[in-house]
Amino acid sequence: MATFKAEVYAHQKKKDGTYNIKIRVTQGKDKRYLATPYFITKDDITKKTFKIKNQYYIDKTDELIKQYRKKCDNCGSLIKSMTIDQVIRLITSNEEKSFDLDIVAYGRELIKRLKESGHKGNALTYENAVNNLVKFAEREVISVHEITSQFVKDWIEWIKVQPPRANRKKGERAQSLYPSNLRALHNMAKDEFNNEDLGIIRIPLSPFKKLPKVPVSRKRALDLKQLRNLANLEYTVILQPGNNRFNLAKDVFLLSFGLIGMNAVDLYYCDCFKDGRITYERTKTKNRRSDKAEISIKVEKEIQPLFDKYRDPKGVRVFGFYHWYSSVDAFSAALNKGLKKIGDLLGVDDLEFYAARHTWATIATNDAGVDKFTVHSALNHVDEEMKATDMYIKKSWTPIDKANRKVLNFVKLSIGSVEEPKKDKFLLDHLLDHLLKQNLLCLYVNEFYFNYSTINQTFTLFSVCVLNQFCLTICLTICLSKTEMRVIGYYI
Numbered sequence: 001m002a003t004f005k006a007e008v009y010a011h012q013k014k015k016d017g018t019y020n021i022k023i024r025v026t027q028g029k030d031k032r033y034l035a036t037p038y039f040i041t042k043d044d045i046t047k048k049t050f051k052i053k054n055q056y057y058i059d060k061t062d063e064l065i066k067q068y069r070k071k072c073d074n075c076g077s078l079i080k081s082m083t084i085d086q087v088i089r090l091i092t093s094n095e096e097k098s099f100d101l102d103i104v105a106y107g108r109e110l111i112k113r114l115k116e117s118g119h120k121g122n123a124l125t126y127e128n129a130v131n132n133l134v135k136f137a138e139r140e141v142i143s144v145h146e147i148t149s150q151f152v153k154d155w156i157e158w159i160k161v162q163p164p165r166a167n168r169k170k171g172e173r174a175q176s177l178y179p180s181n182l183r184a185l186h187n188m189a190k191d192e193f194n195n196e197d198l199g200i201i202r203i204p205l206s207p208f209k210k211l212p213k214v215p216v217s218r219k220r221a222l223d224l225k226q227l228r229n230l231a232n233l234e235y236t237v238i239l240q241p242g243n244n245r246f247n248l249a250k251d252v253f254l255l256s257f258g259l260i261g262m263n264a265v266d267l268y269y270c271d272c273f274k275d276g277r278i279t280y281e282r283t284k285t286k287n288r289r290s291d292k293a294e295i296s297i298k299v300e301k302e303i304q305p306l307f308d309k310y311r312d313p314k315g316v317r318v319f320g321f322y323h324w325y326s327s328v329d330a331f332s333a334a335l336n337k338g339l340k341k342i343g344d345l346l347g348v349d350d351l352e353f354y355a356a357r358h359t360w361a362t363i364a365t366n367d368a369g370v371d372k373f374t375v376h377s378a379l380n381h382v383d384e385e386m387k388a389t390d391m392y393i394k395k396s397w398t399p400i401d402k403a404n405r406k407v408l409n410f411v412k413l414s415i416g417s418v419e420e421p422k423k424d425k426f427l428l429d430h431l432l433d434h435l436l437k438q439n440l441l442c443l444y445v446n447e448f449y450f451n452y453s454t455i456n457q458t459f460t461l462f463s464v465c466v467l468n469q470f471c472l473t474i475c476l477t478i479c480l481s482k483t484e485m486r487v488i489g490y491y492i
Contacts, residue, residue, distance in 0.1 A: 001072070001079060002079060003025075004023055004024065004025055005026075006024075006061035006062075006064075007022050008020075008021055009022065009050070017041060018039040020035055020036065020039055021038045021039070021052065022035060022036065023036060023064065023065065025068075025087060025091070027083070027087050028084070030083075032085075034091075036060075036064060040052065067091075071090055071091050090200075093200060099193065099203075100143055101143070101189055101193065101203070102144075103142050103185060103189065104130060104133065104142050108130065110188070111123045118326075119327075119328070121332060126181050126184075126185070128178070129182060130181075132178050136159075144186070147182070147205065149208075152207055155178075156175045159175045183208040189203055220358040221358040221361070221362040222346075222348065222351075224363065226347075226348060227257070227413075228414075230342060231254055231415055231416075235247045235250075235420045235421055237421045244338075245334045246341050248338055249339045251306050251309065251310070252264075252267065252306075252310075253339065253355075254356075254413070255306045256353070256356040256357065258299075258302055259297050260400070261356050261357025261359075261361065263357070264335060264353055265284070266280050266282060266283055267321065268322060268328040269283065269322075270317060270318045273318045276298055277296050277299065278296070278297050279294065279295070279296040280294070281295075282295060282380050291395075293380055295400075297400070298397070298404070300408055302408050302415065305415060305417075306418055336352055336353055339352060363411065364406070364407050367410055368409075370403045370406055374403045377399065378403050378404065
């Protein structure tokens, strides 16, 4: 532990007869001497020992030493491993007083990195928030030191009176979403530029702790009937190439629900499956937590068919979604487009993928008898009041497994067959049904065989097949619409 002492040295007498008070810094066996702004005469010190006797200078140097000790104390046990030079840099640093950061420029740099890494959806969310902040402040440069509680409150009040977007109440979502994004930026900056271990606090404010909570304007969770109706929806068949977003959204929504509301981004990237469990670090919060937001979830029997259906055939990741979608944003967009159609069928406005997580939590708390603390843990949240206690408790996934089992037992989720209708079979059934309704199938078949009986017998069986294909094409041309012709033409 570093020690400090104010001293005066006889051999350092100035030409004007004064002495500069030095602070001796000791770390282990090493010593350094720091000059102070205080100069004293021989009247202020004892004659033989050169100890300071003037109380004014004693108080001033004690105050200085107190500041040094505070900076060292803020480092905790880390101070023991520091060199003398590191200690000197620590106690003499005044960076925090002169430090400044343009939060707008900082946000735009983050947005750029997100776009370059393929996270266009997240980038757009931050971009909307930063642009709105600039519009409110009426300038492009905003110091991080300006972001106070009052500043954010004024911003929220300003958002409330802005003209609403289509199908939105005034500032309904923005007054919650935009400040949340600014808080995320602010926390990122504090993590990057502050060093609490070294006592360096360049960004001291925490302006988001006392903000008023904005009520959630719409209910995201499905009720039990709606969830069961979703599970019972029949798969659809599309008559064009590509993935069926309706079927994908239905499957992955149920998969997420059975995995305790696992987010789309984690479903897309997770790569650890062992002993019947998926283990992953929650992308949303892993960079803000010391435990990397790790969680392990058991794959229950109810969702095993869906789990098997979407397994990565190459085994690189748990699921193969990355084979079909180039980015997680494209994957999320496909899910939400499919859920829009599902929501229309269920009578749920603006159904989004995140509703799977809300649904699990709501049913667990209100219906399945799971206590809120366990629900909190299952959702991989951190209780700020329990942070210190959690450090001493070894993680166990058993309570989470039991909670999920309670939820699934209550819901009685019946997924059924996960095999989707085959396009070819659907097309054949559609074609035959259409021709029969038009009373044309028999007509063209009879005409074909009448013509064939008069044709030279040297025709091969292959020629017969070609002629049959020709007759079928004529049938299609006559019986089917232009749209149907385009669809059938793709497969013939």
